[in-house]
Amino acid sequence: MSERRLLLRGASLFTSDDSLGELSSGDVLIVDGVIREVGREIIAPDAEVLPLEGAIVLPGLVDTHRHMWQTALRHVAADWTMSDYVAGMIQGIGPGFTPEDVRIAGLVGSLEALDAGTTTVMDWSHIVHTPAHAEAAIDALHAAGVRAVYGYGLAALPAADWFESDLRRLAGSEHFRRPDGLLSLALASWGPEFADVPTTVRDIELARELGLRTSLHIGVGMMGAARAVTELDARGLLGDDLEFIHATTATDAELARIAQTGGSVSVSPRVEMQMGHGYPATGRMRDAGLRPSLSVDIVSGIPGTLFGEMRAAMEAERARQNAAALSRHEWPGALRLTAHDMVRMATIDGARALGLAEVTGSLTPGKQADIIVLRADTTIAPSADTLASQIVAADAHAVEHVLVAGEFRKRGGRIVGHDLASLRRDLDASRLRLLQAAGALV
Numbered sequence: 001m002s003e004r005r006l007l008l009r010g011a012s013l014f015t016s017d018d019s020l021g022e023l024s025s026g027d028v029l030i031v032d033g034v035i036r037e038v039g040r041e042i043i044a045p046d047a048e049v050l051p052l053e054g055a056i057v058l059p060g061l062v063d064t065h066r067h068m069w070q071t072a073l074r075h076v077a078a079d080w081t082m083s084d085y086v087a088g089m090i091q092g093i094g095p096g097f098t099p100e101d102v103r104i105a106g107l108v109g110s111l112e113a114l115d116a117g118t119t120t121v122m123d124w125s126h127i128v129h130t131p132a133h134a135e136a137a138i139d140a141l142h143a144a145g146v147r148a149v150y151g152y153g154l155a156a157l158p159a160a161d162w163f164e165s166d167l168r169r170l171a172g173s174e175h176f177r178r179p180d181g182l183l184s185l186a187l188a189s190w191g192p193e194f195a196d197v198p199t200t201v202r203d204i205e206l207a208r209e210l211g212l213r214t215s216l217h218i219g220v221g222m223m224g225a226a227r228a229v230t231e232l233d234a235r236g237l238l239g240d241d242l243e244f245i246h247a248t249t250a251t252d253a254e255l256a257r258i259a260q261t262g263g264s265v266s267v268s269p270r271v272e273m274q275m276g277h278g279y280p281a282t283g284r285m286r287d288a289g290l291r292p293s294l295s296v297d298i299v300s301g302i303p304g305t306l307f308g309e310m311r312a313a314m315e316a317e318r319a320r321q322n323a324a325a326l327s328r329h330e331w332p333g334a335l336r337l338t339a340h341d342m343v344r345m346a347t348i349d350g351a352r353a354l355g356l357a358e359v360t361g362s363l364t365p366g367k368q369a370d371i372i373v374l375r376a377d378t379t380i381a382p383s384a385d386t387l388a389s390q391i392v393a394a395d396a397h398a399v400e401h402v403l404v405a406g407e408f409r410k411r412g413g414r415i416v417g418h419d420l421a422s423l424r425r426d427l428d429a430s431r432l433r434l435l436q437a438a439g440a441l442v
Contacts, residue, residue: 005047006030006406011057011373013038014387016348016362022387028057030369033406038363050401054376056387058343059362060119060147060402061306061372062350064266065215065245065295069102069127069137071109072431076440077301082221082275089300094155096437097127099136101430106140108427109299110148111418114409116305116396119147119370120351120360122295124188124215124245126153131166138175141183145409145417147370149354150175151215153188157195164206171210180405181368184356186243191216193223197231204237213355215243215266221276224249233257240264243353245295247285248278255281255288264353265290267345268297269312275301283317283337293353294346307395310342314392339388373401375413 008028015021020038027042028035070077073093077085106123113121123141128134134152141148152167154160167187170176176185189195189203194217207214218228229250232238240262247255247265258265269280285292294309296302314337322332351361360370374391375398402410409416 004032004406005044007042007044007047007049008057008371008373009049009051009053011052011055012387013363014056014058014343014391015364016059016344017364020363025053028363028369028371030371030403030406033369035363035365035367035369037365052373052376055400056374056391057363058372058374058391059347060360060370060404061117061346062120062293062354062356062361063113063118063295063306064122064243064264064293064350064353065124065268065297066109066113066121066304067126067298067300068106068109068121068123068140069097069125070298070300071105071112071304072101072427072434073300075300076435077298080275080301082277085275085298085301089298093434093438093440094127095129096434097129097133097155099130099132101434102127102133103136103140104423104426104430106137107144108423109304110141110144110146111415111420111423112299112304114144114146114402114404115399115415116307117372117374117399117402118306119372119402119404119409120149120354120356121146122149122151122186122215122354124151124153126188126190127155128153129155131162131169134166134170138170138183142175142178145182145404145407147182147356147360147368147404149184149186149213149356151186151188154190157190157199159199167206168210171212181359182405186213186215189214189216191218192228192231193218193220193226197228197235200232201235201237204232204242208241213241213243215245217245219244219247219250219254219278219281221249221278224278227251227254229254229257233261238263241355246272246277246281248272248281250281252284252288255285255290259289265292266295266353267292267309267313268295269309269316270302271297273312273316279320280313280316282313283320286337291349291352292345293350305396306346307392310346310392313345314339314342339392343388343391369403369406371401371403372399374398375400
């Protein structure tokens with residue numbers, strides 16, 4: 001069988017690889033879905049050539065926490081606080097979801113992510129009312145062709161009597177052993193603030209028995225006073241298989257303990273600032289020795305693009321640091337959080353947070369070819385000195401090509417292989433039914 005060879009020619013490269021750096025003009029050779037070579041003027045006479053002069057090539061973005069099941073409910077939560085969200089979404093609309101609602105939301109949500117340059121996403125799926133809901137979510141991720149970590153999460157507590165056996169079933173299923181290797185499984189735990197410590201202990205122990213990572217929300221608004229990280233640390237449960245979401249009101253000492261034990265953190269700055277989680281902890285996390293990742297969180301409340309999260313996290317942290325300087329009657333000094341930092345947060349740092357750094361997150365030879373291309377006509381003379389700032393300033397409309405494992409998911413500005421008009425009709429029908437069932441439409 002002949003090799004599939006594709007050469008991305010003449011683009012500006014942001015590699016997220018320390019040894020490769022940034023190139024004002026370079027090539028990427030992809031062979032059978034894997035990055036084979038990165039450099040200047042690669043010779044590959046038998047490869048398909050995609051000329052990209054003036055464009056920017058970078059690793060696909062990595063979203064470490066997104067509730068895909070809420071895709072049909074776009075803008076419903078745009079003006080909600082955390083208490084509004086719990087009452088309106090978790091207790092109000094959520095119980096009406098059928099497996100088909102989960103499937104269409106997950107499929108369209110995955111395509112939305114791909115369209116905006118996100119090639120890897122953790123689907124934090126706390127909508128599993130039945131095993132069929134989990135199956136529908138997993139089928140949607142597979143159909144979209146996105147690289148995904150499926151975060152199995154119950155829709156309500158206490159846990160149903162089938163929860164443990166169903167998680168065991170999925171952990172041993174073929175869903176996560178497919179030849180393409182795009183899907184992996186994790187446990188999305190409600191965590192000690194939304195549930196309690198004993199429940200969280202059981203979750204973590206079960207996940208570790210099954211060889212799974214655990215993701216959980218901590219340090220969320222007033223609930224952060226429970227000192228969840230401290231409680232878990234006292235029980236010897238912290239470790240490199242835990243991903244902590246938000247951590248806005250975690251203490252500096254707790255963030256340091258997460259770093260010391262190898263854990264990861266995910267920041268959702270727009271949701272955190274809107275809903276009352278607390279001020280985004282990006283800078284405090286970095287000061288503690290962590291490398292935070294980025295996530296969209298609820299697409300029912302904010303746009304589903306990581307470019308926006310990059311800007312929000314950067315601007316919020318700069319505002320925090322500058323305000324601190326001004327409060328001391330000092331002019332702010334050098335900016336400590338740069339555009340370069342933000343692109344790495346959205347790529348390699350996200351891959352590390354999901355345990356996928358050996359697979360994706362950078363343009364490193366040997367990794368999967370999860371790659372995006374930003375159009376030339378949206379940039380102005382890109383150079384190695386300005387690549388990061390131009391990437392952070394971009395958005396979904398600038399994403400011309402998206403590859404996952406070397407396969408085009410978006411090409412020439414269009415999603416490949418899906419009837420988007422038909423999917424939108426199905427999504428609209430799901431939204432209307434859900435809102436009517438919850439009494440939100442009369």
